Amino acid sequence: MSAPPVERGTAPRAEATTPTLRGTARRWRFWLILAAVAVVGLLVVAVASGTGGGSRAPYSITNTAPEGSKALAEVLRQQSVDVIQADTLDEARAAVKAAPGATLAFADPGGYLSDERLDEAAELADRVVLFLPGFNELRAFAPGVSAAGAPREIDGVDAGCSLPAAVRAGTIIGGGRSYRAAVDSGAELCFRSSDDAYYVVRTETPNGTVTVLGATDVLSNRGITGAGNAALALSLLGEDDTLVWYVPTAYDVEADGPADIASLTPDWVTPVLLLTVFTFLAAAIWRGRRLGALVVENLPVTVRSRETMEGRARLYARAGAHTHALDSLRIGTITRLSSILGLPRNATVDEVITSVAAVLPARPLSDIQSVLVAAVPSNEADLVSYSDRLLELESAVTRAVRP
Template sequence: MTAPAPVRERQTAPGTAPDTAPDAARAVSPTVRQTARRAVPWIVLAVIAVLIALFGILVTGGRTGAGIPLDPANAAPAGTKAVAQVLRAQGVDVRPVTTLDAARAAAADDATVLIYDPERNLPASGYRSLAGDGRTLVVVEPGFAVLKTIAPEVSAAGSPRGPVPSGCDVPAAERAERIDPRSTPNTKDVVLPGTFRVTGDGVACFTDAGGRASLVRTTFDDSTLYLLGSAAVLTNDGVDRLGNAALALNVLGAHRTLVWYLPSVGDRAVTGPPDIAALTPGWVTPVMLLLVVVFVAAAIWRGRRFGPLVIENLPVVVRAGETREGRARLYQRSSARLRAADALRVGAVGRLATIAGLPSAATVQEVADAVASLIRTDRGRVRDVLLDRIPTTDRDLIALSDDLAELERAASDAVTPAAPPTSGPTGRMDV
């Protein structure tokens, strides 16, 4: 075997111009239109990001920095830090807690327990465990289920519509005289004021013209129970209106200890692991649908045809013989003699079928029979050359190659008519 021939570059003769074919590749600067087209995907992504941000603002209502509603440490409009500080200044021990166990421990003696549970984390049994022992319960904005548990004679009646006078003989309400239970624009997204209708023994205070009360005093398991329909009476943004501050300080400051209880997720009853729907925020599904639509649109947009193929001249010219020699060296290096023999036989069978006038779909056996009849030799010998012989050494492979070449030569000679003999020169010309 010989060493591989080096790749030769195409050269031009001295004094001749280089090849300048019209289809030669040329480097050109991108136009403004091409630059703009390349920037389109980034512009689309920026627009999608802006749309998602706007969607998030719409879903969350733009609430930023509001803090925890009615938290005594929250100085935001929805917090109640102002009321808590004034109560502490008056000698009331304000104890913020977030779990039922901590609330029971903090309210061991007679105390006032404020409960604000907009997420409905506290079960009905929690209210019963906090009642009794001379405690006063103040439940802010209770829901339907809570009212059914702690005050069945009281029902929800809708939102308040304006400032209302006390209209009852409850001392805390009489001192306040007049309150404004409506929420302010700064807190209406976190507090939902409400009113009550009383059908039993409860005392309704701050009742409007429609008979709806903003404060109800009743009893629950030997405890005095206040139902406050509007958290805006306690918030930093609403406590300074009319008699809101007086009502808040007199109701919450009745005892020397005030347990400020905001139930958390830890107070929920354990009923098994939550499902994915319970853990997924409500905005996830619309955002996922939006992303799917964007993905499909981008796939359709970017999946179009890329345009016609561009013909580019190769930098070098490689001869077909070098490719053949390189493949032969690969076969030799991997000792793939049978694969090399098959390659030789495939080419020989195709050429022999053409010589014998057989179609390209003819089998090897049919080609062997036709060639044997054509050159008038033994069919077994032709079949051995075209199909049966297995070379085990390089010498066997070379011998098989020679036999294939000899077989093609004999078949070609058999179908080529003999040329007529020609006379040699005689030294004279016939006239």
């Protein structure tokens, strides 16, 4: 079947098409698949990291890392001790209230609690085991105990006291911090780390019994199996049927500033931002609709040289670029003169001028140089005049070389 006839002198009309959803999806198929794979990978990593090791905080009973305490908590549960994790002061208060007589294991390595909330935590239970406390924790829980700095003795430290848990442990592997207490305070001092510093200090306070424990390996997954570390930890923390393990988190931090960023900004900021967004969307839709539908055109597209020449001429005229337009004419003239005179393609402008002067001895060299290089037009009349002179010079050279 033959194609329908096309009128002579007319080109077939281009078909206007609007991109469809299927076509757009086909063009972006590779990037959509890549984005989907990246999202799935991120979800897998998030799930794996969220379910693998639990918390990463030191002394956390869900932390399986070397500095965590999950191993100790699991052994306590195997010995029928109900270990309850508390992440906030309210949770710890509720857990102790639900199990009167419970032991409170406390550590605040992140320093989340204020002095007032530390005082509240010190009143939660009658029996408290304090893990590596700092100055603020000691002031709240055990005012008669003070920090003594880094220990000197670490490996195979003997109990040296009559505390049942220390006697049962015998020796421990220390590390961490050491503490001291006043001589007349009646505190039980165990596991000497230096002259007057110890790893374990048990003292009586108005709120009850507080045991300060400064040996990190006694609590951590990494060092719990060393020497008598496990025996000491299980004895100190397993005295009661219930152990409330309270390590404060960021949820315990009391907000003392503005509630959110909106309170830091003036009232007019939100309306202005909304107006800006709506203006941008409206402008995008307006400009997008002005573009119209896509037009399919067969390639390659042939553009006639006359159209290009006239287009450049209009641009030069609109910009008033008389010198630039004359330079374009000069380049064409010099190229043609070089061919007429038989000069190589890489001949310089000076060589072309010298050759032109040689075939036109009656014309001054300065006049040739002015026409081809030096003259600068100041208006359109000058541009037309120099254009005519270039044409006349090219004609004269042609007549002289090819009579």
